[in-house]
Amino acid sequence: MDEQPRLMHSHTGVGMAGHPGLPQHMQEGTGGTDGDGRKQDIGDILQQIMTITDQSLDEAQARKHALNCHRMKPALFNVLCEIKEKTVLSIRSAQEEEPPDPQLMRLDNMLLAEGVSGPEKGGGSAAAAAAAAASGGAGVDNSAEHSDYRAKLTQIRQIYHTELEKYEQACNEFTTHVMNLLREQSRTRPISPKEIERMVSIIHRKFSSIQMQLKQSTCEAVMILRSRFLDARRKRRNFNKQATEILNEYFYSHLSNPYPSEEAKEELAKKCGITVAQVSNWFGNKRIRYKKNIGKFQEEANMYAARTAVNAANASSHGSQANSPSTPNSAGSAGSFNMSNSGDLFMSVQSLNGDSYQGAQVGANVQSQVDTLRHVISQTGGYSEGLTANQMYSPQGINANGGWQDAPTPSSVTSPTEGPGSVHSDTSN
């Protein structure tokens, strides 16, 4: 910009002094000072303006320059300004106020709520933030649960921000370009700053409509992601066999107190490749279902008990304790550990009695404990089978210890119509 653009209102009527260095062809007819010559001059200029679109760019540039430098130009410009001054009112009045688009506001709010357009870090998605807040300290499994979701959300956020930046940059570039163009044009035609402002606002509106599209598609992406995430969470997928085995192993080896501690849950979760919450769910389900129908789980219980017994025997022969998922002990007191052991062994006893289970694998030291347990069995043998089943996993001592199924009050359990006993009957009878 070597030359100040002559905007309409800042225009102060440049003198009519001739410009030096006019091209030769522009000079013709300017020699005389009479009216005819001037008229022809104007006609010539107008003619050139009219045909300007037919010219090549270089040619046009040259012509433009020539016109700009023409001595008649300021006068013509003034005339144009006057004409425009009279007609521009209608344009100016058409400048409407732009009300904030409610849809845009809704989109903005949603993006903010989803953490897409909000602060970069510290919270991620609203859902994740809420989950993290709800879970307090145990954010590890939650982050694992939501990591996929959050990763995708972050991706969306990144795309959104890059696109937004791109649009803004493009908008600024375009605005600058248009403004320069208008300034440039304001040399040859009257353009008010208001008009430039208006043009800029039109450009901004156009770009913001593009931005709204971006926001809309981002919102859609978030919604899709969200629904997919929720679906995935709602969808049930069975754990793999190994995970189930590990869980069952723990459950049956801690049958007297199948309440894994937080650390135990974490370890189990890690081993099984599931979350701590899932471990909790599993144990919750397992406890209630086991208790509801012990007979149904008899075989499973025997199997795992035998396996645990074997493991224990092997481990003890190597001089170390329990091989099961390295929880020190679920129930703090020393007595309960023994109890739990005895309870588990009791399962083996049952299988030996009822089904001639291969007890040969049970180590000798274990066998001796089995013998002592037989007493317990015989003592409780007078009850109905259903009760026997209950007694199996909750010997008296455990109840005293706050065992996992709080004293099933024999009287209530004795109701003979119950299922467990009947199922159990195939093995014991």
Place this chain on the structure above:
DNA sequence: CTGGATGATTTAAA
């Protein structure tokens, strides 16, 4: 297609 198995969610209680 069906019924049982099973993981997840909800509700209520401690």
Place this chain on the structure above:
DNA sequence: TTTAAATCATCCAG
């Protein structure tokens, strides 16, 4: 908050 219990929703073998 954890847990028991009920319930939901899906999976899956037959």
